[in-house]
Amino acid sequence: MTDADLASTTGSSGAGDDVPIVELRNVWKVYDTGSERVEALRGVDFAARPGEFVAVMGPSGSGKSTMLNVVGLLDSATEGTVLLDGRDVTDLSDREMTSVRKHAIGFVFQNFYLIPSLTALENVELPTLFGDDPTARDRARSLLERVGLGDRIEHRPDQLSGGQKQRVAIARALVNQPRLLLADEPTGNLDRKTGRSVLEEFDHFRETENVAIVAVTHDPQVAEFADRTVTLVDGRIDDDSSWRGVS
């Protein structure tokens, strides 16, 4: 399978709103260290549709991050099926998973994870840096303008505030026009007010770009913005909670 195939099956030209952009079917993730066996995910069923904002909550160690890693193709499931835009991506090679991540998935992390030696603009360009992409710089610039950092494009991360860093990270996540944005505690390192403005940014892109957003969080504020909240307990979706928020 070539990169182009992966991009076209998972890119923005996908099916309609009723087909989930991402779907987990009975996904298990088991870590077997030899001495002990940890079941991080135990038969998780999950789906997110285009334009939907899903918050994943749950206590520490409940498997939230593992679920996000499996959804984001950073980690592969031990058992079960992962579908991206209707296509089975459970058993891709590292090379293929990397390519799908590049074209179809955006990541936002709690610690922002900007490269300190690169400018804001270069950080946004990062996912496009390897490979020939003549319009990448223009997209990066316009994304930075859209998140309100048009006057900060040549700044290094240490010259930016926490909220600004997270906006750069959002712009970076969206530079390849993915249909799925994954966020791991996106407001975890921000004060309430800044967190709110970052969430508004998410909301904005969800609405205008029809991007599905899955955010793992402890922050109740994130749940407020979400269309629905899924709660994970001991590696299982807590059924009572899974459709809360959808009337």
Add this chain to the structure above:
Amino acid sequence: MNPIDRLYRRFPAVLMARRNLSRNRLRSALAALGIVIGVLAIASLGMFGTTLRVGADQQLGEFGNEIGVLPNAEAGVENFTERDVQEIERVVSRGEVIPVQSRSVSVGRGGDVRFVRAYGIESPGELFEAEDGRIPERFRNGVLVGSSLADDLDVEPGNTLTVDGRNYRVLAVLEDVGQISFVNPDNGVVLPPSEFGRERYAQVIVTAESGAAANETAMAIRDSLNRRQERVVVVELSSITENIDQFFGIINTFLVGVGSISLLVAAVSILNVMLMSTVERRGEIGVLRAVGVQRSEVMRTILAEAALLGVVGGVVGSALAVLAGLALNVYVLDDPMVTFRSRNLLYLVLAFLFALVTSLLSGLYPAWKAAREHPVEALRSG
């Protein structure tokens, strides 16, 4: 976009590598310094060898076409007769045959007396240059004085010198011919053959047109004069210079080898620096992988860092080596252009390539290690 931006766009690994290196300038500079020293050692030691060799060749070079024909004392031949000389002259088709007589003499000027060797040579202009005065084409009277003896006795052309009780006019002071030659009158005198009477010849010197011709002539003389009995020993200076050349070749190889060890040490320091910096940047590398940068691309970035260290170290080291070579050659040979002999350029190129390859090799393991790491693990650590 300016050209540098375009270059970076074309080779993003180089952009990342340069930025990463400039993050900890001191550490990068120290790692590059190791390479600088390694390249400097290899290239300048190689150049040093070239200088030695060129210096030796300058001392020897003019005699490469000389052949010395000496009587073989082991066969009971003490000296050559007129007939021997005629036979040599018959064999040597092209080139000069210079029979040399020799004896010990006392040389005096004023109250000073020295016991030195005197040579009888009919055409000394073939073998010697005048440092002062003039060497006559046909040497019939007067005396030529070696430069050391002339210094010793404070003699200059026009003075009178007493040799074995007879007075001679000094025609010229001879230039020093160096250590390697058949006749070295540096601390002696040269007299016309008439002053030696019918004395036999101590040796015969043949000057051929070239080193190759000298070799042929030497073989011809051996064939002819040693047909019945090993009467003569034929010595070619070119073979001596060849041996010396070989010797300096060995010294050169040894010096370059010593230099290579220092580059090896530099490689270890690069390995160390690259390992440290990739461990520090685990989280960042995890992000790169998460946003869709392939393993091979991560590897390329880190290799580019190592290569950049090697290139910078190599360029600086080569530049310093050229300066060192210039200084050495001005000081030793009085000829800075010797620095740019092809052999030296070869050393520079070799040292530079060696630096680049060593850097890349030392970057290989850290790069592989960083690229291989699972992005989830890497992100967790950051």
